[in-house]
Amino acid sequence: MNTTTAAIQGFTPSPNTRGSLDIVWSCVSTLFLCSWVQLCLNVPKPGASRTSLFYTKICLTFLCVLAPELTGQAAASQFLMACKTKKQFQALGYEKGPKRWTLTHSFYAEMGGFLVQPADGSRAFPVDGQQLHYLVSKGYVEYPQVNQNDIKDKNKSDGLLGMSQSLRHCGSWQVSFPDRFRVLHKTQSVADREKVSTLELSTAAFIFMSLWISAVWFKKPADVQTAHTLSPSINVTEILEGAGRSPDAFYSRTPLDFIREQEWDFSITWAHGIALLEKMRLVHRDKTKPIDHFGNTSVMPLPQWTYAVGAVVTMGYYGIITVAWNHTFPTTTERWFWRVSSVYCVFCVPLFWAILQFSFALYPWLVARWSVPNGSTDTNHRIIEGQKNGNEIHHTSEVRLSPSWNDDSASSTQDLNDLESVTRTRNLAHMDPQKANAIGNVSSRAGSRTKESLARVLHKCAEAFRNNSRGHDPALRAPLKAIAPLYLFGSLYCLARLYTWVEDFAELRALEKSAYQTVDWSWVWPHI
Numbered sequence: 001m002n003t004t005t006a007a008i009q010g011f012t013p014s015p016n017t018r019g020s021l022d023i024v025w026s027c028v029s030t031l032f033l034c035s036w037v038q039l040c041l042n043v044p045k046p047g048a049s050r051t052s053l054f055y056t057k058i059c060l061t062f063l064c065v066l067a068p069e070l071t072g073q074a075a076a077s078q079f080l081m082a083c084k085t086k087k088q089f090q091a092l093g094y095e096k097g098p099k100r101w102t103l104t105h106s107f108y109a110e111m112g113g114f115l116v117q118p119a120d121g122s123r124a125f126p127v128d129g130q131q132l133h134y135l136v137s138k139g140y141v142e143y144p145q146v147n148q149n150d151i152k153d154k155n156k157s158d159g160l161l162g163m164s165q166s167l168r169h170c171g172s173w174q175v176s177f178p179d180r181f182r183v184l185h186k187t188q189s190v191a192d193r194e195k196v197s198t199l200e201l202s203t204a205a206f207i208f209m210s211l212w213i214s215a216v217w218f219k220k221p222a223d224v225q226t227a228h229t230l231s232p233s234i235n236v237t238e239i240l241e242g243a244g245r246s247p248d249a250f251y252s253r254t255p256l257d258f259i260r261e262q263e264w265d266f267s268i269t270w271a272h273g274i275a276l277l278e279k280m281r282l283v284h285r286d287k288t289k290p291i292d293h294f295g296n297t298s299v300m301p302l303p304q305w306t307y308a309v310g311a312v313v314t315m316g317y318y319g320i321i322t323v324a325w326n327h328t329f330p331t332t333t334e335r336w337f338w339r340v341s342s343v344y345c346v347f348c349v350p351l352f353w354a355i356l357q358f359s360f361a362l363y364p365w366l367v368a369r370w371s372v373p374n375g376s377t378d379t380n381h382r383i384i385e386g387q388k389n390g391n392e393i394h395h396t397s398e399v400r401l402s403p404s405w406n407d408d409s410a411s412s413t414q415d416l417n418d419l420e421s422v423t424r425t426r427n428l429a430h431m432d433p434q435k436a437n438a439i440g441n442v443s444s445r446a447g448s449r450t451k452e453s454l455a456r457v458l459h460k461c462a463e464a465f466r467n468n469s470r471g472h473d474p475a476l477r478a479p480l481k482a483i484a485p486l487y488l489f490g491s492l493y494c495l496a497r498l499y500t501w502v503e504d505f506a507e508l509r510a511l512e513k514s515a516y517q518t519v520d521w522s523w524v525w526p527h528i
Helices: 018-038 050-066 067-091 101-111 129-138 148-154 161-174 188-193 198-216 235-244 265-279 305-326 332-370 379-390 408-430 435-467 480-510
Strands: 114-116 125-127 227-229
Touching: 018 198, 018 480, 050 067, 067 101, 067 148, 067 198, 067 305, 067 408, 101 129, 101 148, 101 188, 125 129, 148 188, 198 305, 198 480, 235 408, 265 332, 305 332, 435 480
Parallel strands: 114 227
Antiparallel strands: 114 125
16 A cells, blocks of 8 residues: 655744845834824814824824924924923912823823813814913913823823834834844944845834834823813903903914914924925815814924934934945945935934024024114215205215115115116216106116016015915014025925935845845844
């Protein structure tokens, strides 16, 4: 009788190799899951559907993956504002006991967790921590009877869960490819023996930023979908009149905007960019006023020292990416594009800071220090006054033009027109009187109309570009000297980031063989 013996094999270790799809899956899943878990969105508008909430979170998740440094900036600003609000409420006596105001309360307020329902029955609007503190301190509303446990009940995620998820994904991801990142492992020998793909380096940099975001948002509730309604004892009109404000005064979000911190350099330029994205239909915001919820694109005021902290964190993020400086790319051109893109992204942080400081701090100081009132020097003043009085001017060498440093000044344009009129009159003075008068009248009328029309069009375009906010909020008027270079360098920054992400996947077509080997971590860490 014929018998067949089946091949039998005992305990078999896992293969020490992996494929391209293994690299892509481990990195992409880590990027997406970390972003999804760590995002703590604001309280949505009342009655928002699950579909719209899911769509919003998907969009912001992809934004967080593409530019985690922006999410880190927003998270840091919210954390500092929450700390400030906590101190203010505790100064009112809400420091201990059942009415203790915590950091979670502050985050909940900044998320739009408190709605004010006016006594006249008009539309309810959210208040942030600063505005709520003002209303409570003035006695307009009672201290909200919301304890920390109530907020946690509204919370769909837990801060510890977000942190642990980031750490878990970091750990599971890091043992799935060689030399996961040199900053953490301090094992240069692994880096010398086995290569790492740029996609894995980008994931390592993202985990670095993800841990920072999870740390500052540790006490922030996630996916809260309901708000607590407050009923003031008086009408909003009386609150405004009590603060010396007109009930008809302009506001961009709610009637209590005057209580908020004043706009500053970053918030003005940030609002300008968001408004531009809104006009491009890439961002949608409710146009009704007052608003009924806080959007997820707002930022809070930041002290100057936090720019240094943010720069260090952001440059650390890009510093991990630049580890691939001597990486073996498929072509030399790709390597140089990678080097230029990564270095440019590193230095964009101090570059943007320098532009903001020059436009909003140094330039106004120079204007106040060196400009002359009315945009003219004494010599210009004498020339213009001489023309107005009918006096003839012969010495052109004494003419000097020193318009105001402020490019928005209307007096500078007027002085230029007056000085051109003086020069034209001086040239016509040596001609035949009748011919000079004819030429002067015709050219003056034609030239004046052309220049006035051109100046009017240019001024209108420039003004529309300076202030593209909804309703043209005067507090959000940005100087051209700030937004023009920011958009230029910002566009180059987007191209550089786009190239690094495209190259992360394009590099897989010609990756070194050692990159597909799995590290034996027992050789690196003997205690494993």
